[in-house]
Amino acid sequence: MEKPILEMKSITKEFPGVKALDDVTFSVRKGEIHCLVGENGAGKSTLMKVLSGVHPYGSYSGDIFVEGELQKFNSIRESENAGIAIIYQELALIPELSVYENIFLGNELTNGIVIDSNESIKQAVEILKKVGLDVNPLTKIKDLGVGKQQLVEIAKALKKEVKILILDEPTAALNETDSDNLLHLIQGLKDQGVTCILISHKLREVLAIADTVTVLRDGKTVVTLDAHKDVVNEPILIKHMVGRSIDNVYPKREKKPFGKETLRLEKWCAYSYALGRDILKEINLNVHAGEIVGIAGLMGSGRTELAKSIFGNPDHFRVSGKVFIDGVEQKFRDPADAIKASLAYVTEDRKGNGLILIDDVRHNITLANLKEITEGGVINENEEILVANQYRTQLGIKTPSIEQKVRNLSGGNQQKVSLGKWLFVHPGVLILDEPTRGIDVGAKYEIYTLMNSLVDQGMSILMISSELPEILGMSDRIYVMSAGRINGEMPAEDATQEAIMELAVDY
Amino acid sequence: MEDSKQTTSKTDRFKSLLDIMKMNISDYFMFFALVVIMIFFTITTDGVFISSRNISNLINQMGYIAVLAVGMTLIIVIRHIELSVGYLAGFLGAFAAIAMTFWGWPVFAVIPAVMVLGMLAGMLTATPVAKLGVPAFVSTMAAGLVYRGALLLVTMGTGTIVIRDPIFNAIGNGFIPDLPFLGGILPGRHKLTLIFGLIAIILYIISAIRGRKTKKSYNFTVTNPGLFIVQLVVISALIGYIAWILSGYNGISWSLVILMLVVLVFQFITTKTPLGRHIYAVGGNPEAAELSGISVSKITYIVFGAMGLLASLSGIMYASRLRSATTTAGLGFETDAIAAAFVGGVSAAGGVGTIIGSIIGALVMMSLTSGMNLMGIDISIQYIVRGLVLVLAVVFDRITRRNR
Structure with missing residues (x-):
């Protein structure tokens, strides 16, 4: 068995009033993909922050050994110098700067004083090859999709010699295709000898690529499993994560006949002045009282734009078509009007535009x-x-x-x-945009249960989700969006992941 | 058994009280700093600083900055800045002077007219900000240049315009009248001021007891009776002491009356009404506020309009205090108001800052000026000290907030 490249021994980290990490031991072998899973608040991110020097030496107790040597990181820079790179969930790129400028941000190549753009670009091309990203290094970050931005982020980390690459929820914001690409890339890096630590909520990904899985719960290490020797599957991981087994991820609700139609869209179109193109094209859909209608589709298919354009159109798209609430046509000038007409919209980005933090x-x-x-x-x-x-x-x-x-x-x-x-606000129609993104299994279950009790009381729910199992598990009826239009509609009983994906990728 | 339960709950309460105090240290810190500064100057000036005459003067000098600081607080809370209010105040003061002196308008027409004008000016400045997203920094700086030019323009022919209206001049220099028939009791004290102080204490106690009762009727936990009485006594004593000091000179000034009204109204709006909530929501997260059915542009208009209104009050108070409109009136008022707001705990990131905090900030800055003047410290050093206090206050605020 190979010697561990990283050992964290008896790490304890306290915040005022909370013990975030309690005697955690974490050991990573050289050249493996080691996944770290656990519910939100289990201590995964804190552990990685201790490792990367965000929480400096002395603010925690316990020891960190990299390749057998005791490390006392006081800053991110020190951990970077030791070959540890961390990529956070929230991307840290500057949208107005180009790809190569972002890659060398903070470590600009100079001829003494002036930035050497030519050399930077040349090296950037080399690094971009490593991550399999074929873009012009002079492209601005804001002109790239999220998936490519993620790759630039990784390229940025790889410009130095990296021994351990830490990725915190790298696929949280990616669609399936981009996620798959990224996972392939991680496996490619492993072949090049880079050790990867991957934090993820998506257990299927974990099962697909992990060599070893460590589960944290309430700041403690619960178990470390070897994917090649031990039995590792979704139910087992969930059981370790929550400390109980969840028999059914999607709670059942009693089938009842639906009530009246509460929301209907007719030939609903939207044009974005900012993007200079049509983002919604002739959308027809309806929702009934007591029904959960799922909207599936890839990132960029216009799902969030659809929700916002109905909900008083705060982004000021040019909209046309008709909205009916409880059979009455409505013209909303702003979200306040929509709220008055008994609509509610739980946004996709709770930190950005959902809550006053x-x-x-x-x-x-x-x-x-x-x-x-x-x-x-x-x-x-x-x-x-x-x-x-x-x-x-x-x-x-x-x-x-x-x-x-x-x-x-x-x-x-x-x-x-x-x-x-x-x-x-006692809504009649509740629009949920990615209701369980980035939250842990236990909380997900609670939210699903709540949704069931709401529709049971006669509410209508329109649920936008990127997670196909969620769409299949919770919806009564499913619309699939692609490139701003509804590509298909199906009852949940007849739907399969494959059928939905086929429609979603059909432009 | 019963007893031990009691003690634990008491120690728990004491602990939670300590926690609350720790949590709110940055909220109360400036108040303690103010007390320390006042005690310091009282000692270094052999008590002259805390004399009735000086405190009364200090409040009158502070009035026209403090009302601006109230408006500036809300401006900064919604993540903007207002650089035009100094010259707007100056220009509106000159407008009032001209209306009274040259046009012969009665004072009771001039004051509301100027206030309406101020409000409109504020909303006009807000238009590019609210409708097009032009940075308030630019929009208000441009407006400031315009008002500066307008002030020079209207005072060009005459230079300083002297105001002779006694009612207008009383705003910045006068005091509320006393009750003549109480002459014999407490000689040398302003009786009406003491009576108002007493009324304020009674009103405070009644509202505090009522609030506690309603809370009880909701079955909420309330502060334990001992602590509650301590709180009543301390605040009543504070009000009484201030009234006592003021009564030793000429009593409550009209400037103080205006300032108190402004503070009461704005404190009420910001803490008790949906409008206040909406203002803080827009400051905390404009996108989330918009999606919650709050019109960000409407709030922007309202806050800038209120700021303009307060600038008009400031201009009136200043012109009245000088008994004239001058070509340089309003110079640097906005900077003093911004400084007061920041010393008082407003955050430039938006959504944080209270009216009372900014008033305390204005008091701190004005106490420094007054105290250093009394000590005979050179103006050059005064600027340096005030600058350092400003930065220290904000640094302290950052550090305490980060730990939460």
């Missing part, structure tokens, strides 16, 4: 419907506390108090706050 749970929950708790022009804060606590209990939001700032909550709990906010 610097504000507390209470204020976030009531924000979209303050009038319900306002008497004579004054907000009744006592009523507000009742409301916030009610949703906290109903949705199982794990927070020390409703006065907690939302940014201090985990992803799953943030998503629940976002849901609570939109349930408080």
